[in-house]
Amino acid sequence: MDSPWIRTTTTDTFRQDVIDQSNDVPVVIDFWAEWCQPCQQLMPILEKLATEFDGRFILMKINVDELPEIAGAFGVQSIPFVLAMIDGQPASQLPGVMPEPQVKEWLESFLPSAAMEAYNSGLQAEGTGDLETAEDCFRKAATMEADVPQFQIALGRTLLALDRELECAEIVEQLESRGFLEPEAESLKEQLELRSNVEDSGGITAARTALEADPNNVGLQIQLAEALSVEKRYPEACDLLLNVIQTDRTEVRDRAKDAMVTILSAMGPKSTQAGEYRRRLATAFY
Known part of the structure; x- marks a missing residue:
């Protein structure tokens, strides 16, 4: 048993070795015995595939004569009895002794690609x-x-x-x-657009310096918001743009709105912050 994917267990370690382990990777339990000829036919196939699959599942060999308590807990009445465990629960049972292609097909039916x-x-x-x-x-x-x-x-x-x-x-x-585009891909597109805009304006430091020299320039405020968003400082960026939208009534207001929509999209579809700022944008703009 040279493969790290072929293992044995004990009554004391079964939960850790099989139940808990199956939360991370499928565990295929092979209930067998020395005197069982069909077991001797099937086991080499399972061992070969466990090695070939290289960690996609763990083969746990349980001798029913040595661990009858575990076999009884699974209701094993005849062997070989081969059961796949996934996320701590039985997921699939091998119908019986099969040639290698059919066993491989059975494994592929429940293993992640x-x-x-x-x-x-x-x-x-x-x-x-x-x-x-x-x-x-x-x-x-x-x-x-x-x-x-x-x-x-x-x-x-x-x-x-x-x-x-x-x-x-x-x-x-x-x-x-x-x-x-999926929402996640749309987010990537918007982040790329923001990065391009910020690269042209010189980043946060350059934007802050320019704004300090001309604090009432709302165009520079939008540039700073975009620079902040590239650094994922989204609340600062959105608060700055909301302030522009709430206080400015020129065409710059529309620019600020467009910039904020881009930033909200860049934040991604799963962002709870984005949802909150969308509501605030709707209230401020409409």
Whole structure:
């Protein structure tokens, strides 16, 4: 049993080894016994596939003679008895002894695709701030399943976080060629637009300096708001623009509104702050 994906357990560690572990990766339990000839036929197939699948599932071998309590808890009456556990619950049972192609087909019926696993690994890396690893994982997922927008969007989001705007823009352009954009992709597009505007104006420091020299210039206030939003200081940016909208009655008011709509879109569809500021914008403008 050289593979790290083929394991055994005990009565004391079963919950941790199987139930808890299945929350992270599917666990396939093989109930077997030394005297069971069908078990001896099936086990090498399961072990081979566990090694080939390289961590997409864990094979947990349970000898019913050594661990009858566990076998009884699962109602095992005949063996081999092969059961998949996902998120702490039984998910699928192998119908019986089968040749390798059918066993592999059974596994594929409930296992996440390799692309989805790469995507999930990317989300974990992104959550810890490891953007380089996240990029590798998202790119792998997007390469394996190029028709899944969420993989492309995740890659674009990571590229933007790495300040690789041109590569992100290529992904957004590719997605937009379908004739529409998902809200998350629209957010990336708006963030790219804001970054382009801020690059032209010189960033927060330049915008603050210019505004200090001309504090009543509402155009400079809009530039500062855009610069703040690029640094994800959204409340400051939105409050500044709301002030312009509430106090100015010239055409600049419309510019401030357009800038705020762009910023709210850049904040993303899941932002609760964006929802609050949309309500405040509606109240202020209408």
